[in-house]
Amino acid sequence: MRKTLLLLATVGAMGALSAPAAAQSVTYENSVKKIFAERCAACHISGAPSLAEFGKDQEGWKKKMKGPKLDTYQNVMMLVNGSDAGALMRRLDDGKNTKDGKPGNMYNFLGNNPAERAARLDTMKKWVGSWSLKRRKELSEAELAAITAPEK
Numbered sequence: 001m002r003k004t005l006l007l008l009a010t011v012g013a014m015g016a017l018s019a020p021a022a023a024q025s026v027t028y029e030n031s032v033k034k035i036f037a038e039r040c041a042a043c044h045i046s047g048a049p050s051l052a053e054f055g056k057d058q059e060g061w062k063k064k065m066k067g068p069k070l071d072t073y074q075n076v077m078m079l080v081n082g083s084d085a086g087a088l089m090r091r092l093d094d095g096k097n098t099k100d101g102k103p104g105n106m107y108n109f110l111g112n113n114p115a116e117r118a119a120r121l122d123t124m125k126k127w128v129g130s131w132s133l134k135r136r137k138e139l140s141e142a143e144l145a146a147i148t149a150p151e152k
């Protein structure tokens with residue numbers, strides 16, 4: 001009985017401590033940039049093409065193991081709500097929102113184990129605000145506006 005009470009008190013205290021952190025919103029600067037730098041840089045930063053360059057020769061870049069640049073907020077946003085809207089979400093989804101139930105082909109790069117991948121996907125979802133796998137032309141104005149993805 002006393003043990004249970006102690007445990008409850010501890011959990012309560014931890015909850016109180018983590019509350020301010022949870023209230024802080026996820027931004028590109030405070031969380032997302034780091035994920036790209038740690039998990040995607042080898043193929044999407046060093047020697048990576050711009051989205052336009054990538055579009056001109058996708059097969060060629062694929063052979064070189066390079067995907068479009070994820071180096072600046074502006075470049076990343078092209079794949080979030082810009083010309084290639086939803087690309088980031090389609091590639092990072094864990095399979096819960098895909099038609100065939102398979103994860104996007106960049107999902108695995110999010111972490112070395114399921115827990116790491118789930119945690120980083122959660123960060124990405126919080127940042128994007130409205131997680132949609134739709135393409136640019138399928139997104140309504142309201143759906144586009146619901147994608148928040150703040151820089152700071």
Ligand code: HEC
Pocket residue numbers: 035036039040041042043044061062063064065066067068079084087088089091092105106109110
């Ligand atoms: C080992 C290299 C490699 C790593 C690591 C990698 N990618 Fe990729 N990525 C590629 C290649 C190559 C392509 C292009 C081929 C394709 O479409 O699958 C690509 C394509 C993409 C696309 C689609 C771009 C478009 O416009 O069609 C997105 C989005 C993406 N990657 C996001 C990520 C994210 C986010 C990470 C890190 C969590 C990551 N990738 C890690 C190699 C990589």
